[in-house]
Every structure is written in C-alpha cells, then in structure tokens.
Amino acid sequence: MxxxxxxxxxxxxxxxxxxxxxxxxxxxxxxxxxxxxxxxxxxxxxxxxxxxxxxxxxxxxxxxxxxxxxxxxxxxxxxxxxxxxxxxxxxxxxxxxxEKVSNNDAGTISVVNEDSGIRLYKHQEEAIQKLHSQIRRSNGNIFSGLLVLPTGGGKTLTAAYWLAQNYLAEGKKVLWIAHRHELLEQAKATFHERLAYKDVFGKKSSFNYRIISGIHDKPVNIKPTDDLVISSKDSLNSGFDHLYNNWLKGQDEVFLVIDEAHHATAKTYKKLIEKIGEKVSKFKILGLTATPFRTAENEQGALQKVFTNDIIYKVDLRTLIARGILSEPVFEEIQTDFDMTSQLTEKQLDNLKYFDIESIGKDVADSIAKNSQRNAVIVNQYLKEKLRYKQTLVFALNVNNAIALKSLFNDRGIKADFVVSAIKDRITGSNISQQENKEKIDQFRRGDIEVLINVNILTEGTDLPEVQTIFLARPTISSILMTQMIGRGLRGLKAGGTEKAFIVSFIDDWKDKVSWVNPEQLIVEEHIDNTKDSGERNKHLTRLISLQKIEEFALLANNLIDEATRKKLTSLDFIERIPLGIYHFSLLKHLVDEELEKNCEILIYNNIEQSYIDFMNGLPFFFKHQSLSERDDLTENDLNDLEKKVEELFFFGCEKYPGYSEQDIKDVLLFYAQTGEIPKYIEFQNRENFNVTRIAQDIYSKDLRQSEAMEFKNELWESNETEWKAFFGYKKEYFLNEVDLAIRKVSNPELFKKSSILPTDTKELRPLEKLSMHKIREFNPQYWKYLSDKIYEKNRDKDGYYVSATGNFRSKNKLDFQIDHIIPISYHGLTVEENLQLLTRSENGLKGAGEL
Structure with missing residues (x-):
C-alpha cells in the first residue's frame, strides 16, 4: 500500500x-x-x-x-x-x-390527533376479522396461531394494526421478536410512522417502545413502563431474567408476535416461548410468514406443536395478483460476462459469504462499480426494451456505480438521476442532501425522470407506484433486502401500480463462489404449497427444480464442462437427471450480532434416494451417538467432521452422481441441530411429464424427416401440458439440445452405454458369497450397498418399518439393526440374500451367546 x-x-x-x-x-x-x-x-x-x-x-x-x-x-x-x-x-x-445522550433504540411515540389515512385491503380486513374472532373465542386462554400472507401482502402492517387497536391502545403489552435487525427496525417504523394516529390508537395519547438486539438496546435496560418491546430472540434468551423482572413480572396477559414464523421450530425459539408461557397465564402468540404450509401432523408436525391453533388466515400470491393488489412478477436474467472474482482475494470472497457486497473493500468495489463493460450491459438492456420497461428503478452497487450509470444513461438520451442514503454521503464525501433526494423522487413520480438509480435507499417505506421495472444491478446474500428490492415493483393496478412488474437481474460471473439470493427462486420458495395433490404446488416445484437445473443445461449446451463430467451427464437418461423430489427447508446461520437466513433445496435422485431415507431416519440416533442432542451451535469444523461420518455411515457404496453434495449434508445436520426436526420431503409428481427419452423414441420410431421432427419439437415446446418452458427456464435451445441428445442415444445406444454398478460375474479367487459383509464392503462397496438394501427391503412391513427376524422390534432407522447370517459362515453359510436376516444389536449378542 x-x-x-x-x-x-x-x-x-x-x-x-x-x-x-x-x-x-x-x-x-x-x-x-x-x-x-x-x-x-x-x-x-x-x-x-x-x-x-x-x-x-x-x-x-x-x-x-x-x-x-x-x-x-x-x-x-x-x-x-x-x-x-x-x-x-x-x-x-x-x-x-x-452527561445524557439520546437513545435511538427506545423512547415514547406520541399519537397524532388525526387519522392515519390507512385503507386496508380486503385480505387484510379478512385477516383482522379472523384474528379478532379467534382471540375472542379463546376466552382469555392460551392462543397460538399463524397469519400467512405472501411477499407484498402486508403481514407486518396487518398484525401491527390489530395489536395497536386491541392491545397497545388498551394498555396491554406486546412483545415482537425476529431474527434480523432489518425486521426489528421495520416493525418499529410501522408502529411509529404508519399507525400512531387517533383512528388506530383511539384515546391513548402515547406509547413507549424499546428495540433489543446485539446492535440496539440491551435487556438490562427494559423498563416496566415499556409498552412495546421489539427484540431478537437471542438477546431475550440470554437476558430473560431482565425481561421477566423488569417487564413480565406481575403481567397476566402478554401478546407475542414471531416474524418469519417458519423459524419458530428452532430450539432457541421454543425455549423462549416455553419460558414466557411458564410466567404468563394468558399468553398469546401470532406467527407471521409468507410460506403457505399446512400444519397437519403428517405435513408440518413441528409447527403444529408451536402454533396449536393452526392457520388463522391465509391468502396466496396468485389471489393477490388476481385481485390487482400485487403485480405479476416477470423475471429476466441478463449475463454481463464480467468476471467478478478476477480482482478479489480468497479472503474477500470469504467475507462476501457473510458481510454482503460492501465487505470486499472500497477500492475493489469502486473498480467493479465503474467497470464500463458491465455498466454498458445495464444501460443497453434498458435501451433495447425501453418501451416495455418504462419507469425503472435501479439498485446500484455503490455511489460510484450510481454516478457512472447516470452519466451513461444521460449520454444515451435517457433522463436519469440517482439518490443515495445519508450514511453513504458522509463516507464518500457526496454532497447529496435529503432534500435533493426528495426532489428527485418527486420528479420520478411525475415522470420527469425515466430511470432512478439508488444506493441504500428506496428499499422500503417509499411509495413509488409508477415503477414498472426493477433493475437488480447489485447482488445480495440477504433474502430480506432482496424481498424489499423486489417489493418496490410489485404494487398492482388496484394499489395504483402496474399489471406486470419486470424484475431484471444482471448476473456477473462469480465462479459459484458466493450464494447470492436469486429473486425468482426467493418468490418460488416462499410460495410452495405442501397441500397434498395441489396443482399449484406442482407448478411451483417444477419451477424451483428448473432453477436448480438451468446451470446444467447451460453447461451442456455451451460445451463448458470437462469430458469426464460430460460423459457422466450424457450417459444418464434424461429422466435420471430429473429429481424424484426435494427436501425444502430454511435454517439460520449465526453471525456476530444477528442471523442470516439460508433457504435450502436438496434435490433427490434415484441413486441417492435410499441413502437419504436412511440418513433422515437415522438422524436422532446419530445425534444421540455423537452426543449432540443438546447442541444447536455446530461450528464449521463440527460440520466438516460430522459430514465425513454421515457419508461413511449412510452413503458408502452408493453412486454419488448426480445429486450428492457435502454442503447439503451439512445443511441437514445444522437444521436438525437447530430444530430437532427432520426436513420435510416434497415429491415431484410431475416428473414423468419431462421424460425427454419418450419424445426421442417417438420421433425415431416414426422416422420423421428433419422438417417434420422440428415441427413436432416446436409444437411440444409451445404446449402447456408439460410446462417445458418453465422447466427449461424459457430457453428453447436447452430444450432442443436435450431432445437431440436423447435422439442420438436412441439411435446409437452403443455410444452411450454405461456400465452397471452391480457385478454379474466375479473373477475373484474367492466368490463374494463366501466373504463376510464387512469384507464385501471393503472389496466391492457397490455390491455391498445393493445386498444391504435388498435385505432391509425384504424385512420391511407395509407401514415402512424394518422388522427384526425375531419379530420383537421394528423401526425405520437402519442403525437400530445389524445384518446377520442365518447359517453362520463358520458353518459354511453363504453371504446371499436367502441366508441373511435383520437382528438388533442385543438380539445378535444373545444369538452369539447361544441364548437366541
């Protein structure tokens, strides 16, 4: 330097x-x-x-x-x-x-003697009515229910509105908890800026609030006079004595709100709920979430235990779009072909996994932000689709990026300007004032500015109904920030907005080093409905799986993979590359002062299906055996060690490609540590619809001419029956490449022949059937896996339980059993299916002692 x-x-x-x-x-x-x-x-x-x-x-x-x-x-x-x-x-x-200084995390909010001007939407009024009637029906007893509204549906406002009228206005206490700082501040802003008016609070003239977290106030400072405490769960768990002695003590009724309630199954949430429940007799809980799950025992048993009154009210994304409250999101991805990793050290890339884009350092960030190639792609995309995009809001990397983009837009005849937050102004030396920001936003509302570029501002709370398009020119690891950015464009026609909203992501080349939030995936994940036989659920699942497969299609289409990987991919029938289903869950990654939400999707293929079933069934035993049952704070070193043990115990001998990922195993382990629950599996019921091999066989058997075959493929692409467009990411070339590959495999099978993982013959001096299972595992793990699966399957009853040979024990966990010879090897018994049985460890011990 x-x-x-x-x-x-x-x-x-x-x-x-x-x-x-x-x-x-x-x-x-x-x-x-x-x-x-x-x-x-x-x-x-x-x-x-x-x-x-x-x-x-x-x-x-x-x-x-x-x-x-x-x-x-x-x-x-x-x-x-x-x-x-x-x-x-x-x-x-x-x-x-x-000396006394202002505490920005606590204070008294005065209620304005005017109306708020809030006009609730139909679904919000319905939700409030349902909540009111259910609470009244509980007759003062314990109550715990869920409010399910999609992104943009106003979960926070709906819950806060009812609580302000029925609890805070009546002098009752409200505790609002969440796992991210942004959510805490968003809740406070809702009560303060939107609801502190006489039509909501009635005769109450003021109320006291306090925000508690690692970067806000501390539990020790909670006062009995606080009406509204907004806090992170970890702060309250560690400072529960202060919460009780200073606030809960003597209270017989407290209302608890849990934001992002799908995390409420975590041990830390359950611990806090149990402690409050022990102290407050009339304890009521409301969970807020955008995830439309059901809490039936066979689908979401863990949430049923927390929210015993089930879902109070639920409306889905499609309904709000149909009502014109939300716009129809149209997602587009534009490749910048800019290698972001070329200027970054491994340390900087590692920081990005936890601290978002700002953590790469000011100099490097500026060099990226000013990159003319990348900025030209952004501006040219707008120019190409200007009539469709109309009023566009751009989320930029930093101030220098905003300045560079503004200059480029202006040079191309586009009326553009930028707004930045006060914090950024101070650091960068920019002289943009809040008043100037306001004037530019007003110009944008009037249409005098076509493109408004912003940095660290306009993510929430600013009314911009004119926005037709969102340009995501900055990546983020924060699902909350991504939701806020998308939300600026989702105001529907009845809300004064637009029928459609274009969400355009500019994709840089990060070499898969950082798991940035995919905006479309975020929306799809939030709206998977686990209702059995739900057609909407299958559509969402189709799109979610396709987002996981697009990279594979692109690699094959563009010859961007090495020969060994290509051979593995092309040797599989297309249907074998389509998952059977998906384990879908979210977990919390602990940072220094807060938690980062990570959405996990594990695609399950034929080759790893049984191993995953064994792994999931064996989780309780595994955690108990590893003395992990009471832990929820697994470190990265812990996870690395445990993943190796899991692979040895459950995945030994199975074909790892496609689908096996060390990170997936670590995510499952961390989820189980946090919640004590096994992730839920969603079957992909539309899988057979995407059997490209059947199409290839049809074309080949009919001996279609090239023009006829092309016409057939075009018609299929345009058909909605199998949703090809959604599955292939609306990339027709990927679809055509897969069909052509399948035709080549049908017409020239010898070129794609793959070896069986099961041996049909052996040239060993000693046959496999004369070896012990332990030795077979050593010499031929694939055959050991095959034989083990056969024995377990043979001894499984109609309910899916494995049953020991004595009939005295049944379990779904393979780790409870051992495979034993009926006639021991020492008496010339063979290691073949007919001579193998299941016994428990204790039964096997008794047999060895001659007592069984």
Whole structure:
C-alpha cells in the first residue's frame, strides 16, 4: 500500500470520527481492514502505521469497555470502537459520566390527533376479522396461531394494526421478536410512522417502545413502563431474567408476535416461548410468514406443536395478483460476462459469504462499480426494451456505480438521476442532501425522470407506484433486502401500480463462489404449497427444480464442462437427471450480532434416494451417538467432521452422481441441530411429464424427416401440458439440445452405454458369497450397498418399518439393526440374500451367546 493512500484513508476516518456527535465509530474488524485496502498484505506493517496516525490525532482504540493499544489486538468478528479524545479541559471531563445522550433504540411515540389515512385491503380486513374472532373465542386462554400472507401482502402492517387497536391502545403489552435487525427496525417504523394516529390508537395519547438486539438496546435496560418491546430472540434468551423482572413480572396477559414464523421450530425459539408461557397465564402468540404450509401432523408436525391453533388466515400470491393488489412478477436474467472474482482475494470472497457486497473493500468495489463493460450491459438492456420497461428503478452497487450509470444513461438520451442514503454521503464525501433526494423522487413520480438509480435507499417505506421495472444491478446474500428490492415493483393496478412488474437481474460471473439470493427462486420458495395433490404446488416445484437445473443445461449446451463430467451427464437418461423430489427447508446461520437466513433445496435422485431415507431416519440416533442432542451451535469444523461420518455411515457404496453434495449434508445436520426436526420431503409428481427419452423414441420410431421432427419439437415446446418452458427456464435451445441428445442415444445406444454398478460375474479367487459383509464392503462397496438394501427391503412391513427376524422390534432407522447370517459362515453359510436376516444389536449378542 502506498503511503499517501494510507494517509488519505486515515484522514477520512479521523474526520468521520470527529463528525460523529458522540465521537465514536464502530467497525467490524474485517470491514475496518478493508477500509485501508489491506487484503491481508503487509498486514502488521500497515497496522503499525495506522496506530501511529491515530495516536498523533488523539484517537484511542477500544474493545467494549477495555482500551487496547493496537488494532492488531483484535480478532476477526470483533468490533473496533474508536474514540476521539479531543482537547477538552480537565475540569469539563469530571461530569462526563452524568452527561445524557439520546437513545435511538427506545423512547415514547406520541399519537397524532388525526387519522392515519390507512385503507386496508380486503385480505387484510379478512385477516383482522379472523384474528379478532379467534382471540375472542379463546376466552382469555392460551392462543397460538399463524397469519400467512405472501411477499407484498402486508403481514407486518396487518398484525401491527390489530395489536395497536386491541392491545397497545388498551394498555396491554406486546412483545415482537425476529431474527434480523432489518425486521426489528421495520416493525418499529410501522408502529411509529404508519399507525400512531387517533383512528388506530383511539384515546391513548402515547406509547413507549424499546428495540433489543446485539446492535440496539440491551435487556438490562427494559423498563416496566415499556409498552412495546421489539427484540431478537437471542438477546431475550440470554437476558430473560431482565425481561421477566423488569417487564413480565406481575403481567397476566402478554401478546407475542414471531416474524418469519417458519423459524419458530428452532430450539432457541421454543425455549423462549416455553419460558414466557411458564410466567404468563394468558399468553398469546401470532406467527407471521409468507410460506403457505399446512400444519397437519403428517405435513408440518413441528409447527403444529408451536402454533396449536393452526392457520388463522391465509391468502396466496396468485389471489393477490388476481385481485390487482400485487403485480405479476416477470423475471429476466441478463449475463454481463464480467468476471467478478478476477480482482478479489480468497479472503474477500470469504467475507462476501457473510458481510454482503460492501465487505470486499472500497477500492475493489469502486473498480467493479465503474467497470464500463458491465455498466454498458445495464444501460443497453434498458435501451433495447425501453418501451416495455418504462419507469425503472435501479439498485446500484455503490455511489460510484450510481454516478457512472447516470452519466451513461444521460449520454444515451435517457433522463436519469440517482439518490443515495445519508450514511453513504458522509463516507464518500457526496454532497447529496435529503432534500435533493426528495426532489428527485418527486420528479420520478411525475415522470420527469425515466430511470432512478439508488444506493441504500428506496428499499422500503417509499411509495413509488409508477415503477414498472426493477433493475437488480447489485447482488445480495440477504433474502430480506432482496424481498424489499423486489417489493418496490410489485404494487398492482388496484394499489395504483402496474399489471406486470419486470424484475431484471444482471448476473456477473462469480465462479459459484458466493450464494447470492436469486429473486425468482426467493418468490418460488416462499410460495410452495405442501397441500397434498395441489396443482399449484406442482407448478411451483417444477419451477424451483428448473432453477436448480438451468446451470446444467447451460453447461451442456455451451460445451463448458470437462469430458469426464460430460460423459457422466450424457450417459444418464434424461429422466435420471430429473429429481424424484426435494427436501425444502430454511435454517439460520449465526453471525456476530444477528442471523442470516439460508433457504435450502436438496434435490433427490434415484441413486441417492435410499441413502437419504436412511440418513433422515437415522438422524436422532446419530445425534444421540455423537452426543449432540443438546447442541444447536455446530461450528464449521463440527460440520466438516460430522459430514465425513454421515457419508461413511449412510452413503458408502452408493453412486454419488448426480445429486450428492457435502454442503447439503451439512445443511441437514445444522437444521436438525437447530430444530430437532427432520426436513420435510416434497415429491415431484410431475416428473414423468419431462421424460425427454419418450419424445426421442417417438420421433425415431416414426422416422420423421428433419422438417417434420422440428415441427413436432416446436409444437411440444409451445404446449402447456408439460410446462417445458418453465422447466427449461424459457430457453428453447436447452430444450432442443436435450431432445437431440436423447435422439442420438436412441439411435446409437452403443455410444452411450454405461456400465452397471452391480457385478454379474466375479473373477475373484474367492466368490463374494463366501466373504463376510464387512469384507464385501471393503472389496466391492457397490455390491455391498445393493445386498444391504435388498435385505432391509425384504424385512420391511407395509407401514415402512424394518422388522427384526425375531419379530420383537421394528423401526425405520437402519442403525437400530445389524445384518446377520442365518447359517453362520463358520458353518459354511453363504453371504446371499436367502441366508441373511435383520437382528438388533442385543438380539445378535444373545444369538452369539447361544441364548437366541
């Protein structure tokens, strides 16, 4: 790093600290280092220079309440606090401890003596009526139910509106919990900015609130006078004594709201619910979610245990679109062909997995943001589809990206401007004021600006019904941020918006290094309905699976894979590359101060189906055997070790391709640790509709001419019966390539012949049937797997339970049994299906002792 660059960075941060009214600035250690563009090079030499600059400028370095001597004393994940000591006279410092400062995380909200102007939609009124009647029917007893509204349906407003009228206005206490900082602040803003009016709160003139989390206020500061406590669950679990002694004690009725309620099965949520339930006699719970599951015992037993009153009210995305409340989202992906990884170190890529796009460092971010090739793709896409896209809102990487895009749009004759948040203004030195932002937004509303580019603003709370198109020119790992960005374009006709909303993602090449949120996948995942035999469920599942398969289609179509992988792919019939179903669940990844939600979809194919069944059934035994039953905080090292054990126990001998992924195993383990529940499996009932081999056989058997075959394929592509377009991501070339490959396989089978995984003959000096199962596993794991599966299947009853040979024990968990010879090998018994049985470990022990 050049000396002048270091000096410039130090001067910037010093000025920023002085600008802060408290003389403090907080930075995560990684983000702090990235500020200086260090990237791990000459680390300690640069830190020494930074320390020197700070000392010269009278700035001290703190870790919590402990003053440290150097930046080098901090570790990754810790927070650095910098304090500007200034030049105050000694006598003025004597009373610093008595000085009072504003607490932005707690206060009193005054109710305005005017109407709020809120006009609830039909579904919100229906939801409130249902909630009101169900609560009244509970007669003051414990109540726990779910409110299910899709993205853009107004879950927060609906719940907060009812609670404000029926609880806060009546002097009763409300506890609102969530797992992300954004959700906490969003809830507070709803009560404050939208509901604090007389038509909602009636005669109540004010109410007290407090936000609790790792970056907000602490449980120790909760007061009995607080009406509304908005908190992360982890903060309340760790500070429950303060919550009870300062707030719950003496209360006989408290209403708890759980945002993103599909996470309520986690052990930490259940622990908090149980503790509150023990202290409050009239305890009521409302869960909010966009995921339209049912809580029947055979489908979502875990949620049924938490929300015993089931779903209070539910409306799906399609209904709100049909009513004109939400726009029909049309998703498009544009490849920029820009390699994002070329300028990033492995450390920076690793940071991106947890800290989002800002964590790569200012210099690198700027070089990406100003990239002319990437920016030209964005502007050219708008120009090409200007008549269709109309009023467009662009979410940019950073301020420099916004400036570069504005200039390029203007040069091409497009009226464009940008707005940025105040925080970014301060750091970058931009002189954009809030008033200027407001004026530009008003111009956009009037149509004087065609394209509005924004950074860290306009994600929520701003009314922009004119938006026809959203350009996602920045990736994110946050499903909440992605939902907020998409939401700016989903206002339907009856809500003053548009019939359709175009969501255009600009896809950079990250070499699969970071799991960015896919906007279409986010919407599809949220609206999978597990209702049995649901046609809508199958459509959603078709699209969700297709999103997982598009990359594979693209690799084959564009010859972007090595020969070995291509041979594996093409040797399989197409139907074998289509999953049987999917394990679909979400888990929480713990960061320093909050949790990151990760949606997981595990595609299950023929080759791994039985191993996954065994794995899922064996999870309770496995966790007990590994002494993990009480843990929900598995580290990455824990997961690495456990994945190897799982592979050895459950997946040994099975063909791993396609479908096996080490990360999938780790996700299942972490989900089970958090919830104690086995992920739910959704069968892909439309699978046979996508049997490309049948199409190929039809074309080949009819001996169609080339023009006739092409006409046949075109007609099939346009048909809605099998939803080819959705499955192939609306890429006709992928569909045609797969059909042509299948035709070649039908007409020239010898070119695609694959070897069987089961041996039909053996040239061993000793036949396999004379070896023990242990030895067979060593010499021929595929045959061992085949024989093991046969024995278990042979001894399974009609209810799916494995039954021991004695008939005294049955279980779905293979780990409860051992495969045993009926006639021992020592008495010339053979290791063949007819001579093998299932016994429990204890039964096998008794047999060995001659007692069985």
């Amino acid at each position: 050049e000396q002048d660059n270091l000096q410039h960075s130090c001067n910037n941060i010093i000025e920023l600290i002085r600008f802060d009214e408290r003389g403090l600035i907080y930075r995560k250690y990684e983000n702090f280092l990235n500020w200086f563009g260090m990237g791990g090079r000459r680390k300690f030499e640069v830190i020494e220079q930074i320390d020197t600059h700070f000392k010269k400028n009278n700035i001290s370095i703190w870790k919590g309440r402990k003053k440290l001597n150097s930046v080098a004393d901090f570790k990754r994940g810790e927070t650095i606090t910098l304090r500007y000591n200034g030049h105050k006279r000694k006598e003025t410092t004597m009373n610093v401890g008595k």
